[in-house]
Amino acid sequence: MKIIGVYSIKGGVGKTSTTVNLAYLAAAAGQRTLVWDLDPQGAASYYFRIKPKVKGGGRGLLRGKRSPDDAIKGTDFELLDLLPADFSYRNMDILLEGAKKRPTGQLKRLLKPLLKEYDLVLFDCPPSISLMSENIFRAADALLVPLIPSTLSARTLAQLLDFLETEDGFGALRVLPFFSMVDAGRALHTETMERLSAEHPQILSARIPLAPEVERMGLHRMPLPAYAPSNVASGAYRALWDEVAAAL
Amino acid sequence: MNPMAMDYLLPAADAAEQDMEAAITAIRAHVRCEPEPAVRLRRRFFDSFEWGLYRANAALEELVTDQQRELLWQDLAADGAVAARQAITAEPGLIGDLPPGPLRERMAPVLGVRRLLPMVALTGTRRTLRVLNDDDKTVARIRLEQMRVEAAGGRPAVTLPPRLQLTAVRGYGHETETTAHRLKTVLALEPAPAPLVLEALAAAGRRPGSYSSKLDYRLDPTQPAAAATRTILLGLLDTLEANIDGTRQNLDPEFLHDLRVATRRTRSALGQIKGVLPQAIVDDFKARFAWLQQVTGPVRDLDVYLLDFPRLKTDLPPGLRDDLDPLRDWLAAHYDTEQQRLAGTLASERFVTLLREWRAFLEAPARNGAKDAKTPIAAVADKRIRRMFKRVREEGRAITDASPPEDLHELRKSCKKLRYLMEFFQSLYPAEDIKGLIKQTKVLLDNLGGFQDLAVQAEHLRETAAAMQREDAAPLPTLLAMGALISRMLEGQQRARQEFARIFAGFDSAQNAAVFERLFADKQPAAAAEAGA
Numbered sequence: 001m002k003i004i005g006v007y008s009i010k011g012g013v014g015k016t017s018t019t020v021n022l023a024y025l026a027a028a029a030g031q032r033t034l035v036w037d038l039d040p041q042g043a044a045s046y047y048f049r050i051k052p053k054v055k056g057g058g059r060g061l062l063r064g065k066r067s068p069d070d071a072i073k074g075t076d077f078e079l080l081d082l083l084p085a086d087f088s089y090r091n092m093d094i095l096l097e098g099a100k101k102r103p104t105g106q107l108k109r110l111l112k113p114l115l116k117e118y119d120l121v122l123f124d125c126p127p128s129i130s131l132m133s134e135n136i137f138r139a140a141d142a143l144l145v146p147l148i149p150s151t152l153s154a155r156t157l158a159q160l161l162d163f164l165e166t167e168d169g170f171g172a173l174r175v176l177p178f179f180s181m182v183d184a185g186r187a188l189h190t191e192t193m194e195r196l197s198a199e200h201p202q203i204l205s206a207r208i209p210l211a212p213e214v215e216r217m218g219l220h221r222m223p224l225p226a227y228a229p230s231n232v233a234s235g236a237y238r239a240l241w242d243e244v245a246a247a248l
Numbered sequence: 249m250n251p252m253a254m255d256y257l258l259p260a261a262d263a264a265e266q267d268m269e270a271a272i273t274a275i276r277a278h279v280r281c282e283p284e285p286a287v288r289l290r291r292r293f294f295d296s297f298e299w300g301l302y303r304a305n306a307a308l309e310e311l312v313t314d315q316q317r318e319l320l321w322q323d324l325a326a327d328g329a330v331a332a333r334q335a336i337t338a339e340p341g342l343i344g345d346l347p348p349g350p351l352r353e354r355m356a357p358v359l360g361v362r363r364l365l366p367m368v369a370l371t372g373t374r375r376t377l378r379v380l381n382d383d384d385k386t387v388a389r390i391r392l393e394q395m396r397v398e399a400a401g402g403r404p405a406v407t408l409p410p411r412l413q414l415t416a417v418r419g420y421g422h423e424t425e426t427t428a429h430r431l432k433t434v435l436a437l438e439p440a441p442a443p444l445v446l447e448a449l450a451a452a453g454r455r456p457g458s459y460s461s462k463l464d465y466r467l468d469p470t471q472p473a474a475a476a477t478r479t480i481l482l483g484l485l486d487t488l489e490a491n492i493d494g495t496r497q498n499l500d501p502e503f504l505h506d507l508r509v510a511t512r513r514t515r516s517a518l519g520q521i522k523g524v525l526p527q528a529i530v531d532d533f534k535a536r537f538a539w540l541q542q543v544t545g546p547v548r549d550l551d552v553y554l555l556d557f558p559r560l561k562t563d564l565p566p567g568l569r570d571d572l573d574p575l576r577d578w579l580a581a582h583y584d585t586e587q588q589r590l591a592g593t594l595a596s597e598r599f600v601t602l603l604r605e606w607r608a609f610l611e612a613p614a615r616n617g618a619k620d621a622k623t624p625i626a627a628v629a630d631k632r633i634r635r636m637f638k639r640v641r642e643e644g645r646a647i648t649d650a651s652p653p654e655d656l657h658e659l660r661k662s663c664k665k666l667r668y669l670m671e672f673f674q675s676l677y678p679a680e681d682i683k684g685l686i687k688q689t690k691v692l693l694d695n696l697g698g699f700q701d702l703a704v705q706a707e708h709l710r711e712t713a714a715a716m717q718r719e720d721a722a723p724l725p726t727l728l729a730m731g732a733l734i735s736r737m738l739e740g741q742q743r744a745r746q747e748f749a750r751i752f753a754g755f756d757s758a759q760n761a762a763v764f765e766r767l768f769a770d771k772q773p774a775a776a777a778e779a780g781a
Contacts, residue, residue, distance in 0.1 A: 030318070030334045030349055049385035073419030076378070076386040079333070081418055119350055221384075 002248045003111065003121045005140040009156040011127035013146040014180035016043040017214055017224070018240075019124040022144075024223035025241040027080035031119040034072065035082045038092075038136070039126040042085035048075045049221050050084050057088030061110060062095050068110050076222065081118075093131045103131060108139040129163060137170050142248060146180035147203070149192040157200065176247055178204040178240060204247075206240035209233055253329060254428060255440035258392070258410040268392050268410055272375055274434045275390060279427055281377040282384075287313050291370045291395065293445045294340055295456070296362035297494055297503060302456040304358045306331075307445040310340060310366075321351050328443030340364045361555075363500040368445075368452040369398045370408075379427050387420035388427050389413075395444070397451045406451040411440060459490050461506045463513070463671045469626035473524045474617040476625035477517065480672050482610050484514045489603065495544075496591045501551040504590075508548055511541050516668040520632055523620040529609060536602050543593050546586045549708065553579050563736050564729060571729035575712070578721050629673035634768040636666040641761075644692075644752045653703060656748070660696035663689060677767050685763060688755055695744055695751045702741040706734045 006019045019035055027033040037044040042052025050073045060066040072081050096103045111121065125136055137143070145160065147153040157177055164170040177200060183189050197203050208214075211233040213224060220227045225234040258271055272283065290312040295301045301308055307322040319340060321332040334351035343359050346352045372395035379388040391413045399405040414431065416424035431437060440447075449456055465483060467476050488510040494503030515537045518530050553560075557576050561569045593599055614621070620628055643659045667689045674682045713730050716722035722730075 030332075030351070032332075032350065049383045051383075071419075074417035076417075 001111075001115050001118050001121060002142075003123070003140045004142050004144050004244070004248075005123040005125050005136040006144045006146070007123070007125040007133065007136060007160075008127055008146055009129055009160060010148075010153065013127075013148050013153070014208060014214075015039075015127070015146055016047070016124050017217055018144065018146055018180065018208070018237075019122050020044055020047045020217070021223050021225060021234075021237040022241050022244065023080055023120075023122050024077060024225055025238060026120050026122075026245075027077055028225075029241075029245075031079065032117065033080050033120045033122070034114065034118045035080070035122050035124060036068075037082060037085035037124050038089060038132065039085055039124055040087050040090040040092075041126075042087075044124040045082060045084040047217055047221055047223070048073075048082050050075070050082055052085040052087070054084055054086040054088075057086045058092050058095050059088065062099060062106055067113065069113060077226065089126070096131045096135060104134040104138050107135040111139060129160075134167075137164065137173055140173060142174040142176055142244070144244060145175060145177040146208070147177050147196070148181050149179050149189040149196070151192070154192070154196055154199075157196075174247065175202060176204055176244060177202065178243075179207045181210040182207045183210045204240065204243045206236055206243050208236045208240065253327070253413055253415040255327070255443070256412045256414070256431075256437040257440050258412055259436045259438070268373075268375060268394055271392060271410075271412070271435055272377065275377060275431065278430050278434050279377075279379055279390075280381075281379045281390065284376040284378065287315075287374045287376070289313055289370075289372050289374050289393070289395070291372075291444075291448075292366045293368050293448060294364040295367050296359060297365055297491075297500055298362070298459050298461065299457045300358055300360070300362055301355075306354075306358060307443070308340075308355065308364065309445065310336075319346070319351055321354050322443065322445065324443060324445075328445065362502060365494075365499055367454055367456075368448045369400065370395045370448055371398060372396055379423065381420075381423060387417050387423040389415045389417070390427070390431070391415070395448070397448050400452060403453055408444075408447060408451060411444065412437060459487075461487055461509060463674070465672065465675055467625055467673065467675050469676050470624045472614075472622045473521070473625045473628040474614050474621035477521050477524050478610050478614070480517055480521075481514060482607075484510045484517065485603070485607060485610065488514070492594055496594050498587050498591075501548075501555060504544060504548055504551065508541065508544050511537055511544070513668055513672075515541065516665055517672060520636070520665050520669055521628065521672075522632065523618045524623075524628060525621075526618060533606060533609075540599070540602065544590060547583070547590045550579055550583050550586060554583070560733060564732055568725075568729045568732055571723075571725040572733070574722060574726045575716070575730060578712070578716050578719075625673075626676050629669070629676055630768045630770065633666065633669050633673065634764070634770075636662065636669055637764050637768070640666050641756060644756060647748070647752070649749075653699070656696055656699055656745075660693065660700055663693050663696060667693060681763055681767055685760070685767075688760060692751055692755045695747055699741055699744040699748070702737045702744065706737040706741070709734050709737070 004022075006015050006022075008015055016039070023033050023035045035044055035048075037052070045052040054061065054066070054071045056066040061068060061071070068083055072083050074081050096106055099106050102109075107123075114121070123136055123140065126132065143160075145157065147157060161175065164173060164175065179193055182193070193207070209232060211231070213228050213231045214233050217224055224231065225237060228234055258267060275281065276283070292310045294308045294310060302324070305323065305325045307324055307328065309320040309322060311318055311320060316335060317337065318333055318335045320330045322328045323331045332349075332351040332354050334347060334349050336347065338345060340346065341363050342361070343352065343356050346355070372393055375392045377390040377392075378386045379390060381387050392410060393413070394410045395408050397406045397408065412431070412435070414424065414428055442450075446456070463480075463483070465480055467479065488507055491503045491507040491510070494500060495507050498504075515534055518525070518534045518537070554576070557572075557579075561572055564572065640659065640662045643655070643662055647655055647659065667686060670682060670686050670689065674686070709730055713722060713727055717727070
């Protein structure tokens with residue numbers, strides 16, 4: 001099983017659409033895929049028409065009162081399941097802090113029984129650097145980091161890389177940044193992308209455009225390639241998935 | 249991950265297509281659901297020629313629609329639940345031809361080096377209804393299918409009873425149960441008695457698991473020897489015949505291999521179960537099966553070479569490996585000619601007559617046999633195995649470091665006869681004892697085989713080098729690489745020769761001799777019956 005965290009310190013960079021669309025493409029390619037919606041806002045759950053509710057909440061999962069297995073729901077797409085968000089996840093750091101052993105290894109522990117069931121797990125992560133993020137870093141094989149081509153994004157990428165370098169135990173974690181919400185008509189975007197790609201050779205070459213059809217995912221409540229397979233953004237997500245699959 | 253699925257048969261009727269539409273109308277009146285467009289399906293179920301997947305409680309389905317072509321790995325122990333799937337673009341064949349992924353990982357240990365062969369093909373139509381909740385979320389799927397087993401092998405096409413499958417979406421078990429309950433009140437559903445694959449195979453007249461090259465006879469120790477011998481020979485003939493088609497079409501090297509093993513065992517049984525069948529018949533068929541063994545040899549030799557080629561290459565130092573490629577090209581170029589010749593032989597009057605006459609003889613009522621025709625088979629088996637064991641022991645003990653290779657070759661032949669005799673008659677003896685002896689004999693055979701085969705291969709390679717040179721197909725580096733390979737083979741042969749004394753001592757132990765004595769001693773008829781019980 002491979003685990004990918006779709007992660008950014010910043011919010012509003014396209015994490016959830018990336019998670020949902022890549023998960024759909026992975027399942028369509030035959031991978032048994034699980035999305036874990038860790039964001040208390042529950043946007044990924046909403047896109048899949050699944051209630052953002054886990055019986056017992058985050059506390060129930062962490063205390064072992066409920067197994068993640070019981071909370072998993074099938075989506076409308078074969079091979080693609082979702083572990084829904086729950087509003088209680090907003091207090092996750094407090095709950096994690098209370099864990100008796102290894103407060104940073106709890107997500108990894110919870111995933112263990114699912115190892116054989118799935119080929120791929122995607123975390124849709126809440127924006128922040130917190131105890132929850134450290135849990136994600138410890139559990140994941142790779143972090144997929146959407147970057148809006150702007151100076152601020154460059155700063156947050158640097159912050160993240162810096163954090164991973166200074167903290168122990170993240171040496172094996174692959175960081176795969178890619179450009180998201182790209183407006184090819186804006187000079188600032190193209191210039192920033194050129195500069196950042198030169199500075200960070202690990203940035204993937206697929207670029208997700210800022211497209212109205214992506215924003216309409218909330219109306220259709222399904223992954224973009226499911227309702228607009230020939231849309232240019234669907235093609236971009238496919239290219240991104242190919243690169244990520246190859247990197248893993 | 250694997251959702252619960254329930255299979256039902258719709259009540260069968262003549263106008264099945266209309267039934268499906270009527271069923272859909274009835275369902276939609278009672279269940280909140282969304283129909284998807286009808287889909288044309290083509291399905292094929294694959295297995296290896298010896299039903300390796302079926303034996304591992306699995307089935308492999310190829311499902312083709314306008315949209316997709318994929319393979320589904322099904323768990324027959326769980327009513328055919330899909331355990332893995334994989335999109336494909338090419339005809340399934342060897343494991344290496346499949347894209348990497350979970351399905352390939354599951355199948356690899358089961359399929360091994362065998363080739364996937366289509367066992368049954370179906371075409372039909374599927375209608376899917378997605379059962380929805382208040383959020384328009386799919387909570388279950390109802391699939392109605394009308395499939396037809398395609399005509400094949402002289403059998404007409406067969407239309408299967410329409411099936412309804414209800415599949416739960418994970419986490420919505422409650423909704424699925426409600427749906428199942430409603431469906432049963434709307435339609436007269438019967439639970440499907442078997443997964444589709446088994447129903448389709450049965451309709452196509454194929455018996456999964458029906459083929460095995462293993463010798464597994466259940467003999468009655470008191471049965472007259474002539475009848476038991478015919479049972480053994482008929483079993484071998486069945487195996488031989490089961491492999492003809494695959495050999496002719498060259499679907500998998502294993503077909504020819506099994507055909508040749510069945511031939512060799514037939515010859516061995518004819519020669520070794522002495523004094524049971526009429527001698528004139530034995531002599532005639534021995535000669536004719538020797539011919540069959542000989543004409544099937546060249547393709548088998550090439551098969552062994554080509555299958556073994558990657559290993560032969562790695563036997564050489566890295567710098568020489570690529571020099572060997574012209575050898576492979578040369579062998580591959582000769583392969584087609586030899587294969588065509590073999591296919592011709594298998595279609596020839598001589599071959600067809602051989603099998604027809606052989607079966608006619610084996611199935612005819614027993615005529616006057618030889619002197620032991622009516623002796624209980626257990627007594628004949630005891631005697632034959634006892635004598636062959638003594639012969640192997642004497643020949644083996646006579647071999648010294650100075651013995652010529654021919655002596656080891658003779659010993660190998662005797663050893664093979666001993667092994668086949670024990671395998672033919674194993675049901676007459678306590679399983680654990682006879683299995684142990686067969687295993688011990690195999691260890692000795694492996695050593696002798698290593699010695700002999702490497703010598704033959706080295707000789708064959710020398711002849712091939714000469715032939716390639718005559719045809720101007722061997723550049724100097726290739727000849728040198730082949731020379732290096734010959735030297736490796738002869739070294740290996742030398743090693744096998746040095747090991748012989750130690751391995752034979754293992755076979756010739758007092759303990760082994762005691763087991764032989766205990767199992768095969770000259771017993772009274774009553775004791776013989778008891779030993780087999």
